[in-house]
Amino acid sequence: MFELLGVPPQALMGQLLLGLINGAFYALLSLGLAVIFGLMNVINFTHGAQYMMGAFVAWMLLQYAGIPYWGALVLAPIIVGATGIVIERLLISRLYHLDHLYGLLLTFGLALIIEGLFRQQYGSSGLPYTNPIPGGQNLGFMFLPWYRGWVVAFSLAVCLVTWFTIERTKLGAYLRAATERPELVQAFGVNVPRMITLTYGVGVGLAALAGVLAAPIYTVNPTMGSNLIIVVFAVVVIGGMGSIAGSIVTGFGLGVVEGLTKVFWPEASATVIFVIMAIVLMVRPQGLFGTPR
Amino acid sequence: MKKILLGGLAAAALCVGSPAPASAQFSDGVIKIGVLNDQSGTYADLSGQGSVWAARKAIEDFCKAQKCFEKIEVVFGDHQNKADIGAGVARRWYDVEQVDVIVDTPTSSVALAVSQITREKNKVFLNSGAGASELTGTACSPNFIHWTYDTWALANGTGSAIVKTGGKTWYFLTADYAFGHALERDTAAVVEKMGGKVLGKVRHPFPAQDFSSFLLQAQASKAQVIGLANAGADTINSIKQASEFGIVQGGQRLAGLLVFINDIHAIGLKTAQGLTFIEAWYWDTSDDNRAFAKEFAAANKGNRPSMVQAGVYSAITHYLKAVHALGSDADGVKVVEKMKETPTDDKLFGKGTIRADGRKIHDLMLVEVKKPEESKGPWDYHKIIATIPAAEAFRPLADGGCPLVK
Numbered sequence: 169m170f171e172l173l174g175v176p177p178q179a180l181m182g183q184l185l186l187g188l189i190n191g192a193f194y195a196l197l198s199l200g201l202a203v204i205f206g207l208m209n210v211i212n213f214t215h216g217a218q219y220m221m222g223a224f225v226a227w228m229l230l231q232y233a234g235i236p237y238w239g240a241l242v243l244a245p246i247i248v249g250a251t252g253i254v255i256e257r258l259l260i261s262r263l264y265h266l267d268h269l270y271g272l273l274l275t276f277g278l279a280l281i282i283e284g285l286f287r288q289q290y291g292s293s294g295l296p297y298t299n300p301i302p303g304g305q306n307l308g309f310m311f312l313p314w315y316r317g318w319v320v321a322f323s324l325a326v327c328l329v330t331w332f333t334i335e336r337t338k339l340g341a342y343l344r345a346a347t348e349r350p351e352l353v354q355a356f357g358v359n360v361p362r363m364i365t366l367t368y369g370v371g372v373g374l375a376a377l378a379g380v381l382a383a384p385i386y387t388v389n390p391t392m393g394s395n396l397i398i399v400v401f402a403v404v405v406i407g408g409m410g411s412i413a414g415s416i417v418t419g420f421g422l423g424v425v426e427g428l429t430k431v432f433w434p435e436a437s438a439t440v441i442f443v444i445m446a447i448v449l450m451v452r453p454q455g456l457f458g459t460p461r
Numbered sequence: 462m463k464k465i466l467l468g469g470l471a472a473a474a475l476c477v478g479s480p481a482p483a484s485a486q487f488s489d490g491v492i493k494i495g496v497l498n499d500q501s502g503t504y505a506d507l508s509g510q511g512s513v514w515a516a517r518k519a520i521e522d523f524c525k526a527q528k529c530f531e532k533i534e535v536v537f538g539d540h541q542n543k544a545d546i547g548a549g550v551a552r553r554w555y556d557v558e559q560v561d562v563i564v565d566t567p568t569s570s571v572a573l574a575v576s577q578i579t580r581e582k583n584k585v586f587l588n589s590g591a592g593a594s595e596l597t598g599t600a601c602s603p604n605f606i607h608w609t610y611d612t613w614a615l616a617n618g619t620g621s622a623i624v625k626t627g628g629k630t631w632y633f634l635t636a637d638y639a640f641g642h643a644l645e646r647d648t649a650a651v652v653e654k655m656g657g658k659v660l661g662k663v664r665h666p667f668p669a670q671d672f673s674s675f676l677l678q679a680q681a682s683k684a685q686v687i688g689l690a691n692a693g694a695d696t697i698n699s700i701k702q703a704s705e706f707g708i709v710q711g712g713q714r715l716a717g718l719l720v721f722i723n724d725i726h727a728i729g730l731k732t733a734q735g736l737t738f739i740e741a742w743y744w745d746t747s748d749d750n751r752a753f754a755k756e757f758a759a760a761n762k763g764n765r766p767s768m769v770q771a772g773v774y775s776a777i778t779h780y781l782k783a784v785h786a787l788g789s790d791a792d793g794v795k796v797v798e799k800m801k802e803t804p805t806d807d808k809l810f811g812k813g814t815i816r817a818d819g820r821k822i823h824d825l826m827l828v829e830v831k832k833p834e835e836s837k838g839p840w841d842y843h844k845i846i847a848t849i850p851a852a853e854a855f856r857p858l859a860d861g862g863c864p865l866v867k
Binding site: 296387396 | 501502503504505506507509637663664665666668669670671673674675677678680681693694697698701702704705706707711721723724726727728729731732762764
């Protein structure tokens with residue numbers, strides 16, 4: 169068997185698969201961001217905090233109501249999505265006529281406040297959450313935990329359904345039309361503000377869903393989102409701001425690139441995504457899948 | 462992304478006794494204690510407000526045992542784990558706010574900076590939270606005492622215990638910054654000295670979220686022991702994911718080189734069981750400790766104190782004794798000299814001594830995390846499997862390279 173730079177091919181296969189699994193998280197998170205930006209033109213910096221809320225709500229459901237993981241998978245996105253709707257109605261909707269920057273500052277401030285409140289209540293070191301499907305399968309080249317397999321399959325399904333809904337259904341067509349020409353769509357009798365509100369709710373719900381998926385494998389603490397959100401923004405920028413397909417493909421792709429970096433040059437694995445982002449921005453400023461605005 | 466610095470002023474004016482004949486001897490009539498630590502980040506649970514509470518408790522207990530004539534105040538500040546911010550707070554406290562002593566201060570980079578400033582201003586710095594053994598080595602200072610633990614003690618304690626029980630081959634998962642490198646280096650030295658072998662290491666970015674790739678590399682090395690030379694959320698994530706990938710079931714052992722009880726609480730016993738590491742203090746070892754922990758829990762959302770918070774209590778108790786014996790808090794070097802002369806004795810750490818290089822000496826414990834069925838409830842986490850006697854627990858005085866040691 170051949171070796172690539174001293175790494176046996178079996179180990180490489182394992183790392184590729186792991187990269188894909190991490191990519192699933194990036195894809196799911198950047199999907200929510202892309203939906204919100206693509207359809208509302210809001211740069212949602214609260215996304216990381218909403219991901220964190222998803223994980224915490226899953227923990228609370230288990231702790232206070234005895235609702236296990238599978239229930240939380242459905243309930244947590246709905247609960248957090250509802251808080252998103254309240255935020256959109258009360259705050260974000262007032263900024264639509266202003267520059268993007270104001271929405272960014274508002275959501276960034278909200279993220280800090282939410283993180284602070286959770287830290288005040290639950291401390292900084294985190295909370296335990298048990299893995300709902302322990303064990304795994306030895307694939308020969310690596311041990312694949314069942315839970316990781318589930319994460320990849322489930323995220324991929326969610327990504328595809330979201331993409332299909334927005335790009336290929338009538339509802340999606342309304343949404344896209346409402347972004348391009350809100351007055352015209354309104355004139356056809358569609359309630360555009362309500363549609364936008366629901367879109368934000370769905371985007372936030374996607375963040376919370378990723379949070380629930382993360383709870384059994386990452387630490388559930390108030391800063392778990394802010395650590396991840398910067399990478400996810402880079403993914404969205406590389407994929408092309410607002411491009412749904414772009415964020416999915418880039419999410420998985422960058423997961424793989426990062427995974428390979430962890431083998432060949434582990435110290436650089438935190439930076440590699442930003443290097444790619446810089447290169448993409450220089451060569452193709454609208455992102456890999458974006459259209460020039 | 463961090464919050465605005467709050468110089469958090471909470472003056473706990475305690476022990477204002479009868480008209481004070483002695484108070485004039487204390488600088489501006491007040492002993493002012495500054496608790497400088499992480500109030501909002503990853504170390505906020507193991508230090509943070511809990512350490513402020515411990516400081517106040519130490520004053521309260523001290524003044525109960527003997528009459529305090531002077532006024533004693535506690536202030537606190539958030540260094541956000543950044544050396545420049547910590548140094549700024551320390552300067553302001555010493556120059557403007559007449560703080561006499563700074564305590565706690567986790568995060569080695571901040572501690573090194575504050576130690577330097579304390580020396581310049583001739584005040585006192587009692588560190589409980591930081592790890593770097595340089596603080597009493599090449600960077601030692603006559604104004605400084607390192608109270609609770611250090612990287613050398615952790616490496617030596619955990620490393621030798623695991624090699625002795627058969628963990629001969631090691632692979633390190635190291636956080637890629639000064640603290641991680643120091644911990645890896647110190648542990649590797651112990652392992653090799655005891656006849657073990659280091660098969661490899663991987664340096665992960667700090668902080669990291671996903672460790673599966675690094676864990677898989679560690680697994681592929683076939684080392685018997687995977688040493689986690691990291692801390693806080695990185696350690697928690699490593700342990701959680703090691704369990705997911707069946708590392709321990711596969712026959713490899715995890716060695717947490719710096720683990721606090723708060724980390725175990727965050728991981729949960731089901732995942733953390735069997736982990737061995739070093740503690741300087743555990744709440745469930747004596748009636749005094751249990752009583753202290755109970756009061757602590759009532760004031761801190763049900764949490765139990767960490768060894769760092771207990772160390773703050775112990776350090777302040779000893780400081781107050783020394784200041785009272787001297788009748789003055791003005792000269793930092795003199796206060797620290799007095800503290801070194803006097804054997805330490807308090808209800809949490811028992812009897813101990815302070816060496817010329819500023820190292821506080823006491824027994825350490827090697828603990829193992831209980832199985833869920835062995836635990837009687839929340840925070841009942843540790844089984845003490847060995848005690849490392851004070852004389853062996855810390856780096857020999859001559860080996861540190863501290864200029865104060867002649």
